[in-house]
Amino acid sequence: MSEIVFDRVHHRYGERHVLRDIRLRLTERRIGVIGANGSGKSTLARMVNGLLTPTSGTVTVDGVDTARKGARVRRQVGFVFTDPDTQIVMPTVGEDLAFSLRRSGLDKAQIAARVTEILERFGLRDHADHPAHLLSGGQKQLLALGAVLIRRPSVIVADEPTTLLDLRNARIVASALDAVDQQVIVVTHQLPLLDTFDRVIVVDEGAIVFDGAPADAVPAYRELIE
Ligand SMILES: Nc1ncnc2c1ncn2[C@@H]1O[C@H](COP(=O)(O)OP(=O)(O)O)[C@@H](O)[C@H]1O
Ligand SMILES: [Mg+2]
Structure with missing residues (x-):
């Protein structure tokens, strides 16, 4: 697993302070x-x-500062957005996956092999030439995840x-995420998804108000909103 460290991180948008003194060391597989x-x-x-980089403080991934070496960090850390439409850029499913590897240095055959592997893994084998925007919402999110993986x-x-x-x-995408070998950090409102997680962080008004096991985090969160 990678070691992700937030050291005294603050963030503000203009005058609005949205993160306050975040200190975290994330090494667990499921967070x-x-x-x-x-x-x-x-x-x-x-x-x-x-x-995004902090207004003050630092975030490092295996010792690499995200503010100094963003491109390097992004090769190591993939990001899946809420709306897959913002992530899907090419007309067809196969092209979209291949596009992710445009700067990978891999040759055409290697790229094609990786595309096939992802298509098969996510049940999209028959959709390689399918217009990406015509996929179902769940398939689009699987494609977005595939384009990261x-x-x-x-x-x-x-x-x-x-x-x-x-x-x-939601269940299909959640189980696809659950199945990846990688370290995963998920922001979610789907609380049952967290049952098998190693660690859950509860954020409130820009601060961490709970950090621990899912069995304790969910009650802490419920208490907070009630
Ligand atoms: N680009 C932005 N400019 C100004 N304010 C922002 C921007 N993005 C988020 N915010 C504000 O920062 C706060 C935290 O936002 P966000 O991190 O998106 O919260 P969450 O994901 O928990 O809903 C919110 O008050 C939001 O309105
Ligand atoms: Mg959000």
């Missing part, structure tokens, strides 16, 4: 982040791969990857 809307979860999640990152951060999906598709 959940929960909290009310607007509590700072996405801001925190985006910092893990340098999509194809680069073989060591960490995957997913920001509410099932929030826009119906229950059935």
